[in-house]
Amino acid sequence: MVVTFWVLALAAVVFGFGVFRLNSMAQVTFSLLASFLAVAGLVLLLGLGYLGVVIVLMMVIEMVIMAIFMIMYMMNPAGLMPMAMYHNKPGAMTISVGTFVLLATGILLVDWPQRTGAPAPDPTFALGRALMGEQMLTMMTLGITLFATIVATVVLSTGRGRYDRLGDDLDARSADDPLGGGVGR
């Protein structure tokens, strides 16, 4: 168990660092995926079977989608040339190292309370009960947020929607398209 912890924790941090060190977009994406999988392994190690598996499934899909976008938008998808796309690297390094030192100081100096209680026999069942019970408001907020995200992403990523074509009241006699189409036009 301790060995597994060290392997997974080191893998999570090393692959996480690789995200900003590797040269190809595909390698970067899969390095991030490896970091997520290591964290999912640590979550599994702590006895949260359901959440660990959810993280694995979600991150595999998310990173594969991300790889497509990376290759669409970024130069150097194949990693044939070294790439450097940084601004203010020393400043960023100072801030992040400072943040880590601050967090680590807190982590090591705080007198953590004793463990109270024991995990439920089935933590997944307890989570389901909580989400459908006293945490229902959280669940509903998440649902509304996800729905708002769907609407917002569609609006943002639509190039020309029906309001561009047919006017604000959708009452234009003919659609304002850059190119005519259809039979007989």
Added chain:
Amino acid sequence: MTIELFLLAAAGLFAIGLYGALSQQSIVMLMMGLELMLNGVILAAAAFWYFLAPAGTEGQVLIVVVVTAMAVEMAAGFAVATAIYRARQVDMTDGAADLKG
């Protein structure tokens, strides 16, 4: 295995993600930094749940919230990147500094 070790690993992930989010020019790489920071938060939440209050479910619910936030962040981020790329072929943060000031 102690809570300190778990939290140190989480802090390491958070700091690396912060470095990426601050230093990367590409919008997509910047989002990877944000995801890495949230990755650290997931690990910290799981550790808090296991080592401090395993009887409650708040730690687990927090992980659910963070995982949802990651999905929302990625979807919204790619939508914004698509919109700004379509409007003016910008895929670097330095090209979208209109609000700087």
